[in-house]
Amino acid sequence: MSIDTxxxxxxxxxxxxxxxxxxxxxxxxxxxxxxxxPNLSPGWKLAPWVINLLSVxxxxxxxxxxxxxxxxxxxxxSPYVFSWLNNRGYAQNEAKISTPDLSVxxxxxxxxxxxxxxxxxxxxxCLYLAILQHLHDSxxxxxxxxxxxxxxxxxLRLSTTPVQPYETVITTHEQLCFGNAEILPENYEQxxxxxxxxxx
Numbered sequence: 625m626s627i628d629t630x631x632x633x634x635x636x637x638x639x640x641x642x643x644x645x646x647x648x649x650x651x652x653x654x655x656x657x658x659x660x661x662p663n664l665s666p667g668w669k670l671a672p673w674v675i676n677l678l679s680v681x682x683x684x685x686x687x688x689x690x691x692x693x694x695x696x697x698x699x700x701x702s703p704y705v706f707s708w709l710n711n712r713g714y715a716q717n718e719a720k721i722s723t724p725d726l727s728v729x730x731x732x733x734x735x736x737x738x739x740x741x742x743x744x745x746x747x748x749x750c751l752y753l754a755i756l757q758h759l760h761d762s763x764x765x766x767x768x769x770x771x772x773x774x775x776x777x778x779x780l781r782l783s784t785t786p787v788q789p790y791e792t793v794i795t796t797h798e799q800l801c802f803g804n805a806e807i808l809p810e811n812y813e814q815x816x817x818x819x820x821x822x823x824x
Contacts, residue, residue, distance in 0.1 A: 650682065703778040706768065728754045728761065732819075735812075744807040745800045751815045752797040755790065755822060773798050789818035 654670070735750035756776075759765040765779050773794045780787050793815050799805045 650679065703775045704782070706771075706775075707765070707779050707782060726753065726757060728757050731757060735816075739809075739812055744809060744812045747812050748793075748796050748800055748807055748815050751812075751819055752793050755793050755819060758823060786821075789821040792818040 654675070658669070731750045731754035735747045735754065738744075738747035738750060756765075756767065759776075760767045764783055765776060777787065777791065777794060780790050796807070796811055796815050799811075800807050
């Protein structure tokens with residue numbers, strides 16, 4: 625058996641080394657702390673339960689800190705990861721399964737009908753869906769049911785397309801879904817103009 629077949633390092637060994645280094649560091653800090661204290665009595669030391677409590681608290685704080693850091697990194701970089709996966713083709717099957725078969729032309733026609741009927745909320749929503757379908761058809765951003773409006777905006781900022789028209793439609797969509805703002809004909813006209821800028 626050659627030397628190359630043996631493991632040179634493993635995760636368990638690295639974790640035990642890290643634990644040992646942290647333990648030695650805590651012991652050193654404890655020693656420095658004891659040296660800095662005034663000499664109250666020659667046999668004075670921290671009780672073992674206090675040392676154990678401090679150890680548990682320090683490990684808990686470390687785990688909490690790492691959890692928060694990992695979560696913040698995931699929130700910041702998940703749109704990039706999903707975009708990369710979409711570009712690599714891993715999410716194409718999921719997008720094909722979950723996307724309803726609505727064409728951009730059908731959505732635009734439906735938005736015009738709803739606009740003429742005075743249903744501006746649904747008319748703006750159809751324009752929003754038409755833009756998402758346009759993004760999917762042009763392979764800029766593939767459909768994903770769990771993707772939020774802000775994730776779409778983050779992905780659009782990564783691409784070379786101008787983001788302002790998309791922001792107009794997406795913020796209107798957020799207002800009609802999550803706000804109590806009344807959607808007026810002017811809102812629809814702004815969304816319609818933004819759509820024209822997008823498809824030019």
